[in-house]
Amino acid sequence: MTTIPVLDGREIPPETRLQEIMSRLTALAPGESLVLVAPHDPGKLLRMLLAQLPNRLMWGPLAKGPDAWRWQFVGREPAPRTVCDYLIWDHRRMEEILADALALAQAGNWQEAQARFAEHAVALTHHAFIEDEVLFPAYDEATGNLPDGPTALMMQEHHDVRAGIERIARAAKQRDLEELEDAHDALVDVAAEHHAKEEEILFPGIDETFPQPQLAELVEKLMLA
Ligand SMILES: [Fe+2]
Ligand SMILES: [Fe+2]
Incomplete structure (x- = not known):
């Protein structure tokens, strides 16, 4: 059974939410996974991650609303993705x-x-x-x-x-x-x-x-x- 740590963004105060999410995702080692839960589509965050952590992550959805969006992230060695x-x-x-x-x-x-x-x-x-x-x-x-x-x-x-x-x-x-x-x-x-x-x-x-x-x-x- 695969158990992946979960970070529920809905439980983090809004003033520190983005900072905490970015620091957890930045800390992911190659091959290490994290599931992020958000109350809305994480498109804006994903665009920010492409710009701020280039080539460092892969991701894909596990749930796309209506109440929660869950996205699975994994760290990777930084190299252009194919x-x-x-x-x-x-x-x-x-x-x-x-x-x-x-x-x-x-x-x-x-x-x-x-x-x-x-x-x-x-x-x-x-x-x-x-x-x-x-x-x-x-x-x-x-x-x-x-x-x-x-x-x-x-x-x-x-x-x-x-x-x-x-x-x-x-x-x-x-x-x-x-x-x-x-x-x-x-x-x-x-x-x-x-x-x-x-x-x-x-x-x-x-x-x-x-x-x-x-x-x-x-x-x-x-x-x-
Ligand atoms: Fe296919
Ligand atoms: Fe395919």
């Missing part, structure tokens, strides 16, 4: 969340399992969204919008991924462990095949297509989307 760096890290992050969620359900801890599956759904839905809306259009444009380019298939596979997430959510809601395990295994199969194509072919191709600093700018767009 698409491989960012999105492969996010693939591994989502796999960990999904494995945790299933283990919670198998232990009979249904309430926490449902919450963890919901975090996985937010993370994976967001991930597919930034690929569909930011990454693939940028790559298609840079490569001349080839009619048989690889991104159309990836977008199509995202439909299967979203259907898999919905099946899991239904089974978790009904507390039907057998159906949940089947739904989990089916999504793991679909995602593993999809991620392998992205990680072995598409993302390295995108990293080669864009020279720095355009590549770093593209990754920053993904991180702010």
Whole structure:
């Protein structure tokens, strides 16, 4: 089970909140994680982090409102980010969340399992969204919008991924462990095949297509989307 320290920004007085959040995020060592809880979309903070802690962090959402926004951060060695760096890290992050969620359900801890599956759904839905809306259009444009380019298939596979997430959510809601395990295994199969194509072919191709600093700018767009 992965337990990540949580910093709840809602519990910090407004006059010291930003300072405390920045100092906790600045202190993250490479590979060290922190979950930040905020009462609103953290977009402004994320833009500030890109400017003030360049290349020092990766992040992705676990909840996007309406009452709380939870974002997972991890420290990294400062070096320009590539698409491989960012999105492969996010693939591994989502796999960990999904494995945790299933283990919670198998232990009979249904309430926490449902919450963890919901975090996985937010993370994976967001991930597919930034690929569909930011990454693939940028790559298609840079490569001349080839009619048989690889991104159309990836977008199509995202439909299967979203259907898999919905099946899991239904089974978790009904507390039907057998159906949940089947739904989990089916999504793991679909995602593993999809991620392998992205990680072995598409993302390295995108990293080669864009020279720095355009590549770093593209990754920053993904991180702010
Ligand atoms: Fe994808
Ligand atoms: Fe992906």
